[in-house]
Amino acid sequence: MAARKHTGRKNRLIKKVKQNSSIPAWIIVRTGRKVRRNPKQRAWRRTDVNVG
Numbered sequence: 001m002a003a004r005k006h007t008g009r010k011n012r013l014i015k016k017v018k019q020n021s022s023i024p025a026w027i028i029v030r031t032g033r034k035v036r037r038n039p040k041q042r043a044w045r046r047t048d049v050n051v052g
Contacts, residue, residue, distance in 0.1 A: 012051040016042075 005013075019040050028036055042049075 009051055013049070016049050016051065 019038075020042050021038070022041065023035065023038050
């Protein structure tokens with residue numbers, strides 16, 4: 001990937017990194033373990049990001 005990225009592309013990549021994090025432990029406690037994982041989590045090798 002190019003070292004010099006457009007600002008829009010960089011912002012989209014940053015958003016995807018934030019979306020890929022797991023949910024905090026306090027949410028699991030608050031929901032009584034009904035919500036355990038992030039459905040938007042993505043494996044870096046298996047799926048494409050499509051940010052353009």
